[in-house]
Amino acid sequence: MFLGYVLAIAGAVVGAVLLVASTFNPPLFAGLRMTAAAVTAPVSSGLAALGSAGATVTGAIDGWVFAHAENAAMKRELAVTRPLLMQARTIAYDNRRLRALLAVRDRTAQPVVAARLVSSTASSGRRFALLDAGRLHGIEIGMPVRGPDGLIGRVTETGPNAARVLLLSDTDSIVPVRRTRDGLPAIAAGRGDGLVDIRSVNTTNVRFDAGDVFVTSGTGGLYAPGAPVARVIASGADTVSARTFAHPDTLDFALVERPFIPVPPPAGLPTAAGR
Template identity: 30%
Template sequence: MPLGTLDRRPPPLFREGPSALTKLAFCTALALFLMVADARFKLMDPARSALALVLHPLQRTLLGPVDAWEQLRSYLRGMEAAQAAEDRARQQLTEQAVVLNRAAQLQAENQRLRQLLTLREALTVAGQSAEVLYESGDAYSRRVVVDRGSKHGVQRGAPVVNEGGVLGQVTRVYTLSSEVTLLSDRDASIPVLNTRTQQRGVAFGGERGVMELRFTPADADIQVGDLLATSGMDGIYPSDLAVARVSEVERRGDSSFARVRLLPTSRPDSARHVLVLTPLAIHEATKAEAAAAAASEAQARLHARDRARDKARAAATAARPGASAAAGKASAPGGHKP
């Protein structure tokens, strides 16, 4: 084939068109034209609306995972916030429960102290308040330890009472504390008086906090619910202090004595604040000594007043002759007043 007949044009794939600069200038001009036309005449609004309508489902589909992730994060944050709020609420509820429990205890303690103050005003003997520290470690006795001792003037044998009645008696005295034997102790005893029938007796400690009224005749007039109080004849306990109530009366045909069980009115197991009283005999002796001292002082004042009156009379008698002589000179002839 002759060389002149060959096609020297490049294939379509490598065929050269407008230059890149020309294409850039054309596209820039077209963009500027479209921008100006859209800004002035809103030519692209229909196309933009149509394109937004077409792409909206695709956008919602693509945003689905993002929205789900955001909702999951919001749910987790809400769960954490709810758990934290629940923990704070539980903590506040616990604190308020503690405060409420403490307030209830203080209210009950305040009520007991008010009753003790009322009891102190009603008593005719001196006494001082004390607090029960703990129970004695002896498993075979019923004793408690209070926070008052010989330093505070507590004496052995002093009766101990609370708002319910007689609790027991001081049996050991230390410097800063004392040991009180409760009425329910097996070795404890106290003279009592039935407030309904005025019948006297002796109550003894028993088992499991129950007392007994021993040596009671089987035909004695005693009933369940009778209140037994102190008689005041033993020289220790003041009179008319509640001791116990009759809880059971058992009359047996083979015995001439009735078995009478009592429940202490002072509730020894729940005693917290008590009054330690001065024994009645010591109180009466102190009262008698005070009355004797007051009478002696009154008699001394009376003697001093009589002596002062006698001295005044003697001075007046001694002054009268001088006054008479002076009056005589003044009335004599030629006399003159100095």
């Protein structure tokens, strides 16, 4: 206890002396302060570096955890939105096709029915398509079939609720056409390989250029004039290959039309005017 009192009194005396000395002679302790600072500066610098490194490591860990969580959330969102995007694209595609088909219907006099193309032969030698409408819907043999992009073919067989369509690219298909830029008459004949041949009519050495567009001419009375048929692939003379505008394997709906000039009834049958 005595030693404690002695140390306390000595500390108080030393503190008082130092206080008086620092008040009346401040530069006296500058050397001591700088010596203490020189000793403590490396320790403070090391402690600051350790703190900065710890903060950097902590930030990197937090960033990795946040990025990992954000990446997982984005993957989940992508998995949810991908089917919606595919559905939206399908709806937009169908909408464009249906709008184009409605425009064709509005320009066509007395269309019979708009039906769905449920199948088509795209690789065999014969080229046919199947409609999901038939005699019950007013479809008859010989009626032209059009799509949003142009002529598809004509009906060759009918059932109660189905009809078979002979495509333009079939070898039995022959369509009278004309060139749009000068009205040159020609024949579009199917080749059986997805293309058609454009053949000149009653003339020779007729020149066809790549990109020539041919539409129905109305000759024969089956197809109404002006329906897009095919575009020439490569230049040539007399007979050239062309690609049809309508691609049945990519179509959803088609429009069945009445013949441009209806076939007269057989002799002996009463007509509508004579009833």
